[in-house]
Amino acid sequence: MEIIKYKKNPILTVKDVSFKVNSIFNPGAVKFNNEYLLVCRVEMPNGRSSFVLAKSKDGINFKVDAKPCLMPKDHGEYQKYVEWGIEDTRISKIDGKYYLTYTGYSQYMPVVILTSTDDFKKYKTYGPISVPSNKDCALLPEKINGYYWKVDRPTADNRRDIWISRSTDMVHWGNYQFLIAPQAGTWEADKIGISTPFIKTQEGWLALYHGVRGFGITSIYKLGVLLLDLEKPWIVKAKSPDPILAPEEEYERVGDVSNVVFSNGWIVDDDDTIKIYYSGADTNICLAETSINYLLSVCK
Numbered sequence: 004m005e006i007i008k009y010k011k012n013p014i015l016t017v018k019d020v021s022f023k024v025n026s027i028f029n030p031g032a033v034k035f036n037n038e039y040l041l042v043c044r045v046e047m048p049n050g051r052s053s054f055v056l057a058k059s060k061d062g063i064n065f066k067v068d069a070k071p072c073l074m075p076k077d078h079g080e081y082q083k084y085v086e087w088g089i090e091d092t093r094i095s096k097i098d099g100k101y102y103l104t105y106t107g108y109s110q111y112m113p114v115v116i117l118t119s120t121d122d123f124k125k126y127k128t129y130g131p132i133s134v135p136s137n138k139d140c141a142l143l144p145e146k147i148n149g150y151y152w153k154v155d156r157p158t159a160d161n162r163r164d165i166w167i168s169r170s171t172d173m174v175h176w177g178n179y180q181f182l183i184a185p186q187a188g189t190w191e192a193d194k195i196g197i198s199t200p201f202i203k204t205q206e207g208w209l210a211l212y213h214g215v216r217g218f219g220i221t222s223i224y225k226l227g228v229l230l231l232d233l234e235k236p237w238i239v240k241a242k243s244p245d246p247i248l249a250p251e252e253e254y255e256r257v258g259d260v261s262n263v264v265f266s267n268g269w270i271v272d273d274d275d276t277i278k279i280y281y282s283g284a285d286t287n288i289c290l291a292e293t294s295i296n297y298l299l300s301v302c303k
């Protein structure tokens with residue numbers, strides 16, 4: 004199976020939200036209690052984002068909750084690092100707990116925030132697990148060599164590379180290592196960042212990443228595939244030379260930020276098919292289906 008965009012995309016828009024928002028997009032995704040759960044970013048009328056849950060039995064028809072589940076004001080002593088909003092969570096289930104890694108935006112610029120939950124009702128936040136500027140953080144879903152692993156995207160001068168680091172407690176991180184840089188002269192030349200959380204496959208740790216290239220006054224966001232070595236995740240085993248998902252349809256071409264497909268969540272179904280949740284033009288939530296085998300086959 005190649006990548007199949009759902010024919011009735013988008014699956015969620017502002018019309019599905021019962022409170023006032025500018026947009027609903029960039030959801031983290033997870034299966035919880037036999038339901039598909041999206042932790043969606045909602046941009047409020049003041050331009051600052053919070054998270055709201057959307058639930059579904061079939062992974063296609065979602066119902067959005069009547070109020071946000073997590074807001075900047077829920078961050079206690081860390082509130083000043085999320086004052087301008089929380090954005091784009093990735094969700095990983097590790098040792099039976101769900102960990103959310105997302106961007107906290109404030110006058111201090113983007114940092115990665117770590118929060119955990121058992122039930123998507125009560126959340127415990129650990130505050131920033133990076134210094135600014137850093138975003139696009141995804142975790143590996145299990146310990147390797149006694150360590151948890153995170154992959155993120157620090158900004159250093161004009162560099163936008165992906166790095167990996169490790170921790171014994173998920174809060175204190177070290178052993179930072181460079182992982183991969185944008186490939187010059189291609190669709191991802193300007194910047195890259197991890198998109199989805201990592202999935203374990205026989206070939207390695209699999210994730211989607213986004214690549215960006217400026218064209219005239221616009222930047223085009225597309226998605227590619229990254230594969231890390233199973234035992235040594237600081238080694239890039241393979242990646243897709245070409246993007247696997249790109250803005251083509253009107254709902255991906257036109258919106259708050261045009262020409263964007265962006266993803267930070269996917270769900271593996273029991274039969275090995277994967278539902279990729281992604282957003283078109285920073286404005287809606289869309290669905291595309293594919294298989295792990297296909298994603299592995301495009302990695303070289």
Ligand code: BMA
Pocket residue numbers: 029090091224260263265285
């Ligand atoms: C990235 C993030 C995403 C956004 C994307 C495209 O840098 O800010 O939230 O979807 O740009 O605008």
